[in-house]
Amino acid sequence: MIPAKFDYVRPGSLDEAVSALAGGGDDAKVIAGGQSLLPLLRLRLAYPELLVDVGGLDELRGVTDAGDALVIGARTTHHQLIRDPLVAEHCGLLAQAAATVADPAIRHRGTLGGSLAHADPAGDLPAVALAYGAEMVVAGAGGRRTVPAADFFRDYLATAIGAQEVLVEVRVPKLGAGWGFHYEKFQRTSQAWALVGVAALVRRSNGSIAEARVGLTNMGSTPVRAARTEQLLAGGDATASAVAAAAEHAADGSNPSTDLHAAADYRRHLARVLTRRAVAAAAGI
Ligand SMILES: Cc1cc2nc3c(=O)[nH]c(=O)nc-3n(C[C@H](O)[C@H](O)[C@H](O)COP(=O)(O)OP(=O)(O)OC[C@H]3O[C@@H](n4cnc5c(N)ncnc54)[C@H](O)[C@@H]3O)c2cc1C
Secondary structure, rough: OOOOOOOOOOOOHHHHHEEEHHHHHEEEEEEOOOOOOHHHHHHOOOOOEEEEEEEOOOOOOOOOEOOOEEEOOOOOEHHHHHHHHHHHHHOOOHHHHHHHOHHHHHHHEEEHHHHHHOOOOOOOHHHHHHOOOOEEEEEEOOEEEEEEEHHEEOOEEEEEEOOOOEEEEEEEEEOOEEEEEEEEEEEEOOOOOOOOOEEEEEEOOOOOEEEEEEEOOOOOOOOOEEEHHHHHOOOOOOOHHHHHHHOOOOOOOOOOOOOOOOHEEEEHHHHHHHHHHHHHHHHHH
């Protein structure tokens, strides 16, 4: 289908983008890689009157080392995340999950910021951002503000980004030595969206699991942490049986949907199985 008519601007700076959004009011929308927004426009599920294209803003692109965190520009593509040496060294889980997004063509256009701002429950990178405890920096007419991942994802396709704000960068804390990671994704076919995904970060110490963080994809309207599993793992043995026992609680408190592809109970089952696999792989068991 052909999208509804809209105006289009391609600002040359972040300040211009923020001004354009302010001028467009609630009917303006940012477009980055277009890989999620364009299908919505074509289906007329979204019909903004103004598109503000941040695709020319190099200040929103790239990865820098800020000491205790990596600062990743919102316009950094999935492909760049997979190839970036700083991401590989400090945020390997992000690169591993980005490599599971769709296909190479989409990974060359789609951006980290677009994935987080779109907040699709089946998107792979929101659960990773949640597991890392990343922070999102957004800019609007009143300046910049920082939103922790735990407060960023509000509901289905809804985030803390205001209608006239731009997501500028994502700060991912460096976890330091001793952490292992793994992203486990179950999909109907190769390159499809996740029925369920599990982002695991595990710190081992002297044969035990000192700390674990587990983010779940598609187990509710937003990404969630498997809090009970994390509690059971912390301080426990780094053995297959201890991990399996903790993973049995991965779906506790979650609220997955039933759709054409999977019933909620099946998603709960997947969460338990995938969490066992992801945590064991992250812990090197
Ligand atoms: C066939 C297909 C398969 C896919 N499979 C997967 C998959 O398996 N896993 C997965 O995670 N994703 C998947 N995707 C989505 C893909 O990852 C997109 O790249 C991503 O969701 C959006 O990034 P984008 O830059 O294209 O955002 P856009 O489409 O440009 O924008 C998406 C939304 O984010 C907003 N936005 C974008 N950037 C900003 C910003 N800087 N500030 C404020 N708001 C912003 C837009 O206003 C819009 O609402 C798939 C997409 C397609 C078409």
